[in-house]
Amino acid sequence: MRTLSLSFCLAILLLSGCASIGEAKKQSLAETATAKVKARSEGLKMYFGLSIPTGGHITTSQWQHFESNQLAKTFAGFSVVDAVGYYKGKKEHSKVVTIYNASAEDIAAANLLAKKYSQLFNQDSVLIALLNVSQVSFVGKE
CATH class of the missing domain: 3.30.70.120 (Alpha-Beta Plaits)
Structure with missing residues (x-):
């Protein structure tokens, strides 16, 4: 049970990191859109x-x-x-x-x-x- 909880917590942390990377990529694309x-x-x-x-x-x-x-x-x-x-x-x-x-x-x-x-x-x-x-x-x- 403990292993399952630990795995679940790690999965949540990894997914939240993906969201941060996704946001950074969106911001980078928005900055590029304003650049010539x-x-x-x-x-x-x-x-x-x-x-x-x-x-x-x-x-x-x-x-x-x-x-x-x-x-x-x-x-x-x-x-x-x-x-x-x-x-x-x-x-x-x-x-x-x-x-x-x-x-x-x-x-x-x-x-x-x-x-x-x-x-x-x-x-x-x-x-x-x-x-x-x-x-x-x-x-x-x-």
């Missing part, structure tokens, strides 16, 4: 090195000028992150620019900007990685 969700989005990352192969570095002022006069005027939205990587065996500081919901025009513009940056700052190259993003969500205050 886009499936199968293109994105890109651009890696801009800050070392000059012939010597020296791109200054903060030079980068900020490029960012505000080139990147910000070309793309509707993007993020910039400071990074450190290696190129040809040498440690190099860089800026990583990420763009989601990139259109074909954005990708073409990224290639033109990479070429311009390479010419302006005597860079060997700018790495552009195209991203196949399975889902992008813009969650607002509503």
Whole structure:
């Protein structure tokens, strides 16, 4: 009899946990419904090195000028992150620019900007990685 009571109590506890999980799932679905969700989005990352192969570095002022006069005027939205990587065996500081919901025009513009940056700052190259993003969500205050 005691085993039956214990089994019954465990079953009740397990079922109440399922209800909590069900409620969490409903809440998550409701939050997703209010978010602007886009499936199968293109994105890109651009890696801009800050070392000059012939010597020296791109200054903060030079980068900020490029960012505000080139990147910000070309793309509707993007993020910039400071990074450190290696190129040809040498440690190099860089800026990583990420763009989601990139259109074909954005990708073409990224290639033109990479070429311009390479010419302006005597860079060997700018790495552009195209991203196949399975889902992008813009969650607002509503």
